[in-house]
Amino acid sequence: MQGTGETLPQLHIGGLHVGYGRRRIIEALDLPALEGGTVTALIGPNAAGKTTLLRALAGLVPAKGSIRLDDVELTGLSVAGHARHVTYMPQALPQRVALTVFEATLSALMSSRGGALSTADAHARALDALARLGISDLAMRGLDELSGGQRQLASLAQSIVREPAVLLLDEPTSALDIHHQLRVMQLVAELARERSIIVVIVLHDIAQAARYAQRVVVLQNGAVAADGTPEAAITPETLARVYRVEARVERCSHGFLQVIVDRAV
Amino acid sequence: MSELSPHAQELAAYARLVRRRVAIVAGLGALMLVALLFDIATGPSNLPLGDVVTGILHPAALDAPARVIIWDVRLPYALMAVLVGAALALAGAEMQTILNNPLASPFTLGVSSAASFGAALALVLGVGLPLLPADWNLPAFAFLFAFGSVLLLQSLAGLRGTGVETLVLFGIALVFTFNALVALVQFVASQEALQQLVFWSMGSLSRASWGKLGVLGLVTLAVVPFSLKASWRMTALRLGEDRARSFGISVARLRFFSLLRVSLLAATSVAFVGTIGFIGLVAPHIARLLVGEDHRFFLPASMLAGAVIMSLASVASKTLVPGALLPVGIVTALIGVPFFMALIFSRRERL
Ligand SMILES: Nc1ncnc2c1ncn2[C@@H]1O[C@H](COP(=O)(O)OP(=O)(O)OP(=O)(O)O)[C@@H](O)[C@H]1O
Numbered sequence: 133m134q135g136t137g138e139t140l141p142q143l144h145i146g147g148l149h150v151g152y153g154r155r156r157i158i159e160a161l162d163l164p165a166l167e168g169g170t171v172t173a174l175i176g177p178n179a180a181g182k183t184t185l186l187r188a189l190a191g192l193v194p195a196k197g198s199i200r201l202d203d204v205e206l207t208g209l210s211v212a213g214h215a216r217h218v219t220y221m222p223q224a225l226p227q228r229v230a231l232t233v234f235e236a237t238l239s240a241l242m243s244s245r246g247g248a249l250s251t252a253d254a255h256a257r258a259l260d261a262l263a264r265l266g267i268s269d270l271a272m273r274g275l276d277e278l279s280g281g282q283r284q285l286a287s288l289a290q291s292i293v294r295e296p297a298v299l300l301l302d303e304p305t306s307a308l309d310i311h312h313q314l315r316v317m318q319l320v321a322e323l324a325r326e327r328s329i330i331v332v333i334v335l336h337d338i339a340q341a342a343r344y345a346q347r348v349v350v351l352q353n354g355a356v357a358a359d360g361t362p363e364a365a366i367t368p369e370t371l372a373r374v375y376r377v378e379a380r381v382e383r384c385s386h387g388f389l390q391v392i393v394d395r396a397v
Numbered sequence: 398m399s400e401l402s403p404h405a406q407e408l409a410a411y412a413r414l415v416r417r418r419v420a421i422v423a424g425l426g427a428l429m430l431v432a433l434l435f436d437i438a439t440g441p442s443n444l445p446l447g448d449v450v451t452g453i454l455h456p457a458a459l460d461a462p463a464r465v466i467i468w469d470v471r472l473p474y475a476l477m478a479v480l481v482g483a484a485l486a487l488a489g490a491e492m493q494t495i496l497n498n499p500l501a502s503p504f505t506l507g508v509s510s511a512a513s514f515g516a517a518l519a520l521v522l523g524v525g526l527p528l529l530p531a532d533w534n535l536p537a538f539a540f541l542f543a544f545g546s547v548l549l550l551q552s553l554a555g556l557r558g559t560g561v562e563t564l565v566l567f568g569i570a571l572v573f574t575f576n577a578l579v580a581l582v583q584f585v586a587s588q589e590a591l592q593q594l595v596f597w598s599m600g601s602l603s604r605a606s607w608g609k610l611g612v613l614g615l616v617t618l619a620v621v622p623f624s625l626k627a628s629w630r631m632t633a634l635r636l637g638e639d640r641a642r643s644f645g646i647s648v649a650r651l652r653f654f655s656l657l658r659v660s661l662l663a664a665t666s667v668a669f670v671g672t673i674g675f676i677g678l679v680a681p682h683i684a685r686l687l688v689g690e691d692h693r694f695f696l697p698a699s700m701l702a703g704a705v706i707m708s709l710a711s712v713a714s715k716t717l718v719p720g721a722l723l724p725v726g727i728v729t730a731l732i733g734v735p736f737f738m739a740l741i742f743s744r745r746e747r748l
């Protein structure tokens with residue numbers, strides 16, 4: 133990965149303050165640089181501020197402090213400026229939309245391409261994205277006639293098709309069966325490596341975070357409760373403190389971290 | 398053959414889909430022309446369809462009375478119907494998208510109520526604008542109030558940096574406010590002014606003239622290219638506000654300029670023909686059922702659907718009660734609802 137000789141992009145987050153109106157959610161958050169080519173899992177209990185942090189990184193909520201991609205300061209950039217570097221996949225899926233999967237994917241490119249991309253190229257890229265997610269056969273189906281999981285895959289397609297430098301995914305696997313969960317996680321890891329993308333992915337499945345992410349950030353009440361390799365960040369003590377559960381962290385016969393929750397306290 | 402392009406199959410399927418949508422839009426256009434001809438040919442004085450066509454193509458070939466009927470009455474009425482239908486439908490379609498609300502129409506935000514209030518002031522208080530011919534006074538007032546109400550809404554919304562729900566709520570508050578004000582004016586109005594006001598608020602094409610047609614035509618012509626230019630952005634907005642913004646779309650800007658277009662279209666239409674409900678609400682739904690929400694097709698289809706309904710309503714307003722010209726605002730719903738229901742049920746079977 134590092135062998136290419138190219139320097140990998142880095143995202144620096146320093147002194148970040150985010151809130152809604154008067155309500156402060158994240159205060160003075162610092163994170164050691166997130167590096168291109170790696171997947172960072174963001175975990176934490178409900179209302180910890182995971183979505184808020186991702187939306188701030190995407191420029192969707194006003195934030196004070198610094199979000200720097202290499203030497204580009206992202207805070208203060210316009211919506212369009214932000215979107216050139218960062219793409220965010222929202223947690224909520226749109227309802228009652230009379231668009232096909234292909235049209236929705238296409239709109240991710242056509243609505244802001246600034247004349248740089250030809251229509252034929254946009255079509256090809258949209259179909260490539262669907263093919264990578266294994267949903268080519270859904271291309272001409274309406275979003276409204278899909279199952280929840282299929283809809284989530286379609287939503288993911290709208291994000292990866294933009295080929296951003298920073299890919300922010302908010303619980304992209306919450307509606308998927310185990311086959312598709314693994315498929316998506318593998319794809320995300322592949323994309324990160326292939327294109328040196330900085331991926332931040334919110335997950336509730338801790339074992340999956342441990343297995344596919346190189347780094348795990350645990351968020352609690354808008355602050356970082358743990359940060360490091362899966363082994364370092366996911367410990368019984370952290371889980372007890374953050375999730376209020378009694379849990380064991382063990383390795384399965386293949387050597388992957390597993391979390392066994394004994395009881396909520 | 399499919400080895401040349403890895404996506405040949407999907408691309409072919411999409412090409413078919415696009416062709417089908419183009420065909421549907423073209424079909425709506427043809428339907429509109431038929432309805433328009435019908436509308437021109439209908440009226441109290443019996444003119445055969447052949448005479449009407451001759452009269453339009455070679456005005457000199459007809460005798461003077463027939464010429465007057467066709468050129469001064471039938472044509473401006475019929476064209477006004479088509480134009481108002483298209484303008485209100487476009488306004489409704491844009492509103493439903495930018496407010497993410499399938500119940501939005503020029504009525505939701507109080508545009509029509511504001512126009513009614515303006516009209517009421519002009520009629521009842523007899524206030525006039527300087528430098529304006531007398532029969533333009535009422536439309537001018539209606540327009541100013543309608544347009545002003547949307548500007549007020551915009552500034553309120555901008556002030557609080559608020560979301561869509563708040564915008565809709567502000568609009569509904571405006572509806573109630575203006576309705577109350579209209580009632581107040583009606584309360585003090587004379588019998589004659591009251592009657593005029595009631596008639597105005599029912600919507601009628603009988604106030605059409607070439608001058609007004611020209612104004613509405615110019616406004617529509619000026620607005621449509623901007624609407625179409627925004628069509629991909631509006632399509633993306635259907636996927637959600639966060640999603641659209643992360644595509645690089647400035648949703649606030651999109652919404653501001655779209656509302657500006659909506660207010661121009663709705664205010665001008667309402668000013669010339671009075672309140673005509675239903676079209677702005679239902680034409681977009683018909684278009685959505687027919688071509689989906691890719692706005693490159695959805696917006697034109699909405700306009701054409703609106704034009705067809707309005708044109709048929711105009712025919713009905715002349716024929717439902719023999720010898721009487723019903724206010725077209727009353728008829729639009731009567732014509733539109735069966736059309737709409739038929740479409741909904743025919744779609745349901747396919748699911
Ligand atoms: N639009 C908003 N306005 C005001 N407060 C908000 C808004 N969105 C979220 N919050 C608050 O911010 C806090 C963090 O919410 P956030 O959505 O970031 O949590 P999360 O970690 O993503 O939770 P979950 O796992 O449930 O998705 C919560 O207390 C929530 O109530």
Ligand SMILES: [Mg+2]
Pocket residue numbers: 182183184223302
């Ligand atoms: Mg969340």
